[in-house]
Amino acid sequence: MTRPFRRRVLYLPGFDPIPPRRYRELYRREGAEQARISGHVLKMLPPGPEQQRFSWAVASHMAEAEAETRIEVLVWSDIVQASMRAGIPGTYAQLVRTAWTYIATGTLSRLMRLRRGPVIAALYPIAVLSVQFLLAVLAGLLAGWAMAALAGVWAGLLAGLAAFCGILILGRRLDHRLFAYYLMHDYAFTADHRGAYPQALEDRLAEFRTRLTEVLAEDLDEVLVVGHSSGAYLAVSLLADLLRAGRPAGPDLSLLTLGHVVPMAAFLPDAGRLREDLAWLSRRDDIFWLDVTAPGDACCFALCDPVAVCGAGGDGQLWPLVISAAYTQTLSPEKQHEIRNRWFRLHFQYLCAFDRPGDYDYFAITAGPQTLAQRFAGRKPSPARITRPVGARP
Helix, strand or coil: CCCCEEEEEEEECCCCCCCCHHHHHHHHHHHHHHHHHHCCEEEECCCCCCCCCCEEEEEEEECCEEEEEEEEECCCHHHHHHHCCCCHHHHHHHHHHHHHHHHHCCHHHHHHCCCHHHHHHHHHHHHHHHHHHHHHHHHHHHHHHHHHHHHCHHHHHHHHHHHHHHHHHHHHHCHHHHCHHHHHHHHHHHHCCCCCCCHHHHHHHHHHHHHHHHHHCCCCCEEEEEEECCHHHHHHHHHHHHHHCCCCCCCEEEEEEECCCHHHHHCCCCCHHHHHHHHHHCCCCCCEEEEEECCCCCCCCCCECCCHHHCCCCCCCCCCEEEECCHHHHCCHHHHHHHCCCHHHHHCHHHCCCCCCCCCCHHHHHHCCCCHHHHCCCCCCCCCCECCCCCCCC
């Protein structure tokens, strides 16, 4: 009897403070929907002996073949949570520092020459927080003037201060709907170090490399590293670190980057480590690297070759293979209408079911009986990909 295809997936999320349980539940729900649409057999298995790590197992039957996969989340949500502890004053200080960093270094102008969608998304928290601040000032002045006329100057000052603080606190409490504070913390996390990785993140990447080395020693057919959003450039650095240290013999090693925001970090002046990782990894012939984005996702740099646009391409570049998830073709008009203008939902669509799936199918890639290289053998890059080196330093 032929043994099932065996795979390990190491998933690197983006800047997300929510514990990794959400990714298991998302996989369970959307995987079942994709199986229904595509005619796959896909089932989540009971917890195994590796309960000390956040992972889940999947068994599948696709294309007349069996596969067994264990998907593990590489957790850095605690680092994200620690970076989001700034209160209201601290967040406004972050706003000033982040805006100054991107503008003064010329990074913002280069980003605008590449894709305006993600830049507008980056300006969104600045705009929302600025409007909240102006409303707070206006409310404070009006409340202070009214109370001063009734009860004197000191009462007016207290009323104005209360109104000012009240509007800012209300804005903070509404952030589960507005996401302005969340996005501000996200961009500030990168800007505070001008594109360099903070030490806590470097230490965590070293732990991830140890884990990846352990997985590569197992009896598997493929080890697939998946990086989503800002997790995409962390995945690049993870593989670059591992391969520089000398890759152990073992299964096929594949990299899948989804909805990347690489230029937001790599264009910054102190992101030399990341730019070197991009250049080095793109020339390795012992991996397969697929990059998937979609023009319908305004939070990513759609169809931008993350190596070439950062000025790290040129002679010898092999990767990544840049393709589009093509939402307008792989999602029905009804589904497109349902998630239209829902930025975060569109940014997570790569991890969800497609009701008109093409060759990009997250569940066939992560749980099916083919390696990433086999599935996309002979695939040409998207003709609309962008390769001009906008981020090259003068």
